Amino acid sequence: MIPLPLQPDQVLKDALDFNRKITHGLLTLREVGNVEVGVTPKEAVYREDKLVLYRYKPTVDKPAKTPLLIVYALVNRPYMTDLQEDRSIVRNLLDHGEDVYLIDWGYPDGADRFLELDDYINRYIHHCVQYICKAHGLRRINLLGICQGGTFSLCYTALHTERVENLVTMVTPVDFHTSKNVLSDWARELDVDLLVDTVGNVPGELLNWSFLSLKPFRLTGQKYADMADILDDPDKLRNFLRMEKWIFDSPDQAGEAFRQFIKYFYQQNRLVTGGLEIGGREVSLKQVTIPVLNIYATEDHLVPPESSIALERHVGTRDYTAIPFPGGHIGIYVSARSQKEVPPAIAQWLQERSS
Amino acid sequence: MTGYKDSTETWAKVWADAQKQYLDTWMQLSQQGKNWTGAQTPFNWGGAGTWTEPMQQWSRLMTQTLPRDSQETSTRLFDLGKSYLSMGETFWRLLQQSKDFAGSEAHWQEAIKNALATASGGFDLTGQSADPWSGFATFWGLPLNTWQRFACSFSPFPGEMEKALRLEGATAPSDMTKAIRQMLSMPPVGYTREWQEQAQEWAQLYLEYAKAMQEFAQLLGKVAQRAAELFSQKLAGLFKEGKSLEGLRAAYNLWIDCGEDAYAEVVATPDFPHLQAQMVNALMRLKRHEQGMMDEVMTALNMPTRREMDTTHKRVHELKQQLQTLQDAMENIATPEVPRDKPRTTAAEPPSDTVKRETPVRKKTAAKPASSQAKHRVQPKK
Numbered sequence: 001m002i003p004l005p006l007q008p009d010q011v012l013k014d015a016l017d018f019n020r021k022i023t024h025g026l027l028t029l030r031e032v033g034n035v036e037v038g039v040t041p042k043e044a045v046y047r048e049d050k051l052v053l054y055r056y057k058p059t060v061d062k063p064a065k066t067p068l069l070i071v072y073a074l075v076n077r078p079y080m081t082d083l084q085e086d087r088s089i090v091r092n093l094l095d096h097g098e099d100v101y102l103i104d105w106g107y108p109d110g111a112d113r114f115l116e117l118d119d120y121i122n123r124y125i126h127h128c129v130q131y132i133c134k135a136h137g138l139r140r141i142n143l144l145g146i147c148q149g150g151t152f153s154l155c156y157t158a159l160h161t162e163r164v165e166n167l168v169t170m171v172t173p174v175d176f177h178t179s180k181n182v183l184s185d186w187a188r189e190l191d192v193d194l195l196v197d198t199v200g201n202v203p204g205e206l207l208n209w210s211f212l213s214l215k216p217f218r219l220t221g222q223k224y225a226d227m228a229d230i231l232d233d234p235d236k237l238r239n240f241l242r243m244e245k246w247i248f249d250s251p252d253q254a255g256e257a258f259r260q261f262i263k264y265f266y267q268q269n270r271l272v273t274g275g276l277e278i279g280g281r282e283v284s285l286k287q288v289t290i291p292v293l294n295i296y297a298t299e300d301h302l303v304p305p306e307s308s309i310a311l312e313r314h315v316g317t318r319d320y321t322a323i324p325f326p327g328g329h330i331g332i333y334v335s336a337r338s339q340k341e342v343p344p345a346i347a348q349w350l351q352e353r354s355s
Numbered sequence: 356m357t358g359y360k361d362s363t364e365t366w367a368k369v370w371a372d373a374q375k376q377y378l379d380t381w382m383q384l385s386q387q388g389k390n391w392t393g394a395q396t397p398f399n400w401g402g403a404g405t406w407t408e409p410m411q412q413w414s415r416l417m418t419q420t421l422p423r424d425s426q427e428t429s430t431r432l433f434d435l436g437k438s439y440l441s442m443g444e445t446f447w448r449l450l451q452q453s454k455d456f457a458g459s460e461a462h463w464q465e466a467i468k469n470a471l472a473t474a475s476g477g478f479d480l481t482g483q484s485a486d487p488w489s490g491f492a493t494f495w496g497l498p499l500n501t502w503q504r505f506a507c508s509f510s511p512f513p514g515e516m517e518k519a520l521r522l523e524g525a526t527a528p529s530d531m532t533k534a535i536r537q538m539l540s541m542p543p544v545g546y547t548r549e550w551q552e553q554a555q556e557w558a559q560l561y562l563e564y565a566k567a568m569q570e571f572a573q574l575l576g577k578v579a580q581r582a583a584e585l586f587s588q589k590l591a592g593l594f595k596e597g598k599s600l601e602g603l604r605a606a607y608n609l610w611i612d613c614g615e616d617a618y619a620e621v622v623a624t625p626d627f628p629h630l631q632a633q634m635v636n637a638l639m640r641l642k643r644h645e646q647g648m649m650d651e652v653m654t655a656l657n658m659p660t661r662r663e664m665d666t667t668h669k670r671v672h673e674l675k676q677q678l679q680t681l682q683d684a685m686e687n688i689a690t691p692e693v694p695r696d697k698p699r700t701t702a703a704e705p706p707s708d709t710v711k712r713e714t715p716v717r718k719k720t721a722a723k724p725a726s727s728q729a730k731h732r733v734q735p736k737k
Contacts (some may be wrong), residue, residue, distance in 0.1 A: 014603035015443030019436045026429055110664065114672035123679060182622060189632035191639065198643045200665070217614035224435045225607060227428075244428055289701055319701040 018228060025231020032234050035241045038079040040091045042102070046131045050106030053128045055099075056082075056090055063099035066165050066354060067132050067141050070102040071125060071156075073148035074257070075207055077249050078104055080333050081146070083242050087334040092343030098350070103128055103149075107251040113200045115254035117155070117261065118279035125156045129163050140165040142350055147171050147303065147329075151265065154311075155278055158287040166353050168293045168346055171329055173303045174285075175310035177269045182214055183302065187266040196255040204250030211247075214301055243334070272314050285311070291319035293349045295332070295342060302329040321349060442610070443603055445470060467587035471579075553648055560641040567637040571630045574621060581617035586610055 046053035055067075070090070072078035081102065082090040093100050103125070108115065132141050142165050145153025150172025157164045176184045196202065212219045230236040270276035276283040292315055296308035305324070312320055323345055325332050332338050449470045545551075589609060593599065600606050621627055650660040 011443050011446045011603050015440050018439045018603070022432050022436045026432070029429060111668055111671070113665070114669050119676075185628045186631060189629055189636075191632075191636045194636060194639045194643065198639045198646065200661075215615060216618060217611045220431075221435065221438070222608065222611045224428075224431050225439075225604070228432065228435070241428065291701060317701045 018225075021228050021231060025228060025237075028231055028234055028237060032237050032241065035238050035245060037084070037242055037245060038082050039085050040082050040088055040094065045101075045135070046128060048124060048127055050108065050112065051124050051128075052104045052106065053131060054102045054104060056094055056102070058099055059091075059094040060097045062097075063094075064097050064350065064354060065099075065136075066138065066350075067099040067101055067136060068093065068168075068350065069128060069132060069141055069143050070100065071143060071145045071149035071153045072103065072105070073146060074105055074120070074253055075148060075204075075250065076246060077251070078102055080246050083246065083334055084239065086336075087239075087339060089333060089339075089343050092339055093347060096344055096347035098347055101128070101132055105251070108201055108254045109252070110200060113255045116256045117152075117264075120257055121152055121156050122159065122279040125152060126160060126163075129156075129160070133163070139163070142166045142168070144168040144170065144346065145172060148173070148261070151271065154271070154285060154288060154315075155276075155283045157290065158283045158285060159278065159281055161287060161289060164290055166291045166293070166350055167288065168295070168349070169308070169311065170295045170342075171297050171300055171303050171308065171332055172294070172311070173265070173307045174314065175269065175272045175307050176266050177272075178304055178306035178310065181304050181307055183210065184266050184307075186210065187262055190262065190267075192259050192262040192267070196259040200255045201252040202255060202258045204252050207253070208248060208250050211302070243330075272310060284316075285314040286316040289316040291321075291353050292317050293321045293323065293346065295323045295325055295345070297325050297327050297329055297332045299327055299331075300329045319353075439603070439607070442607060446603065446606060464587040464591055467590060468583045471583040471586065553644070553651075557641070557644055557648065560637070560644050564634070564637040564641045567630070567634040571634045574626055574630050578614070578617045578621050581620060582610070582614045585613035585616055589613065 041057040042054040043057070044052050045055045070078070070081060072081065082088045085091065090100055090102065105120075105124075129141060129143075133139060140163055143153045143157065145151070145167070147170070150169035151174070153167060153169060154172070154174070157167050178184075199206075227237075227240055230240060264270045264276055268275070271283070271285065274284070292311070294308060294311050296303070296305050298305055300308075309322065312322060325338060325342060327335055327338060332342065449467065586609065589612075590600075600609065646661055650662050653660045
């Protein structure tokens with residue numbers, strides 16, 4: 001007899017139970033309705049093309065004098081930082097006394113196909129910084145760059161050091177050629193010129209396909225099996241659906257900016273090997289001489305920790321702090337532990353350096 | 356059942372009750388010693404699709420009534436439900452076979468692997484299958500046919516182009532493919548020669564894409580095969596330790612772990628990024644060519660083309676950059692920007708390459724002269 005540690009009647013019962021669970025759970029799914037994301041009160045204060053700059057309503061009487069601008073990635077939507085009340089980095093930063101702004105890049109369409117990194121960094125980010133400086137009568141503000149937004153923030157700081165007081169980077173790729181960087185390996189032989197020339201803006205679905213392909217069994221199978229277990233709990237189901245909405249809410253990527261990002265960063269690794277030029281000016285991490293806090297996730301499968309940690313070896317500042325967070329690329333935004341640890345650490349680090 | 360169509364809740368109850376009744380009956384039959392023989396299993400007892408058909412009807416009905424955010428999720432859940440049943444059936448068959456099995460450990464590991472291979476369509480590694488994704492994408496509903504759906508989503512042709520067109524010979528032995536290629540290389544002649552030439556090139560590019568996709572799918576086929584090996588090894592390990600799996604869900608989780616481990620092994624090989632990029636690049640060459648053909652048709656109809664739109668968008672973008680440069684210059688003339696104070700710097704000397712401390716350390720600030728800070732100007736595009 002094959003020593004398979006299962007009983008036939010159990011197998012049949014489990015399979016049928018699972019489907020019964022789905023059947024009843026879908027009724028809950030109908031009751032739950034569409035989910036809301038981005039819960040903290042905010043006001044649109046500046047617009048340019050499809051970009052909207054938001055200012056969140058401070059929750060303390062005297063917020064920090066130097067505002068904090070969050071620069072999120074172009075991939076996926078920035079409401080991940082404010083997903084729901086008990087999972088909101090924004091909310092926690094506000095509660096710790098920060099005055100928080102956030103850039104929403106919007107959804108590029110065909111008319112945005114020729115936007116370059118120069119537009120995103122030297123025009124969009126720069127104009128947002130200028131707006132905030134003017135609104136607060138300041139010369140410099142703090143930046144918090146997340147993921148690709150962290151890479152952009154490093155470039156911005158290198159090019160406009162006089163505008164940035166302190167820089168915080170979260171799960172930010174710096175060295176794109178470290179070992180076990182699966183996305184980088186996949187991008188090496190991609191003919192990105194042909195891709196962009198063909199599709200124009202790069203469809204969000206293509207990026208989703210790449211991300212799901214990193215762990216296909218878990219992300220397209222097991223995750224939904226786990227979901228079946230929470231189908232009778234509307235609150236847990238809402239949490240799941242918010243995350244699901246975020247994962248698949250992937251804007252298309254402006255073609256030229258995507259071409260440059262893949263080529264200069266993923267394929268040529270210019271941020272650390274040199275030769276990176278944006279808007280006709282050389283970008284060198286040695287030019288980043290302001291205080292830098294670098295937070296990375298130790299289990300990050302999208303941005304390997306080594307890729308972020310590399311910042312220490314290349315950045316010009318001598319006031320460099322690294323905080324490893326025990327979790328993954330997503331957990332660092334939304335896990336209960338991150339809510340308790342990450343925003344307070346950022347706020348404390350900034351307050352220690354407030355001038 | 357159609358009488359309950361207007362009430363989804365009633366529909367759900369009826370179906371759930373039917374399942375329960377089915378399970379109870381099956382349990383009774385098992386207790387009475389019914390022998391399941393041949394292709395008959397409790398999963399298909401009562402006729403083919405006994406389980407999946409009501410589920411599909413239910414899924415179609417329910418999906419329409421769900422909020423937009425939940426529709427995709429419900430589809431995935433139903434797909435998973437079908438996979439779950441399929442997995443249950445595989446295990447059930449395996450357990451039935453096991454009653455008569457009297458081989459060594461190596462033999463029964465092989466038996467488990469074979470059972471999984473049968474369930475997955477044989478891990479087709481020969482390249483002969485009509486569907487290059489068979490054996491992997493369809494194995495318990497697993498997932499990498501996502502590429503196929505994506506590839507078709509921005510094709511100018513409707514539906515799943517790859518499946519619909521599937522050129523004869525695209526996945527055929529190399530000698531037949533060679534013959535097709537030679538035929539496609541024949542010089543076109545006559546009044547429509549230009550169009551013929553383009554159509555021939557399209558077919559060549561399609562063959563290249565089909566080949567690239569086939570090669571990538573074959574590589575993925577190794578994942579399913581390796582996952583099955585790992586799975587049977589882990590089951591053997593559990594058995595040796597005197598442990599058992601607590602039901603189908605535990606088996607499913609173990610299968611997922613094995614799948615990810617096997618996938619990680621394949622992804623780590625140099626072949627994976629090479630073949631994946633080759634497939635994407637081949638698709639892009641095909642699409643690019645299609646766009647050119649479409650543009651010619653649109654031009655003939657005096658309709659705007661993609662090429663024209665790109666030119667227009669590019670010009671608008673360049674104009675915008677030039678305008679921005681002028682605006683910056685004018686603003687600086689009207690109200691000279693706030694004096695550029697010294698950047699806040701902690702780089703007191705040329706940065707050292709020595710490892711910095713994890714604990715924040717404030718260094719004295721020693722800024723460079725303000726004049727050394729180059730003022731940024733947006734460069735007009737050439």
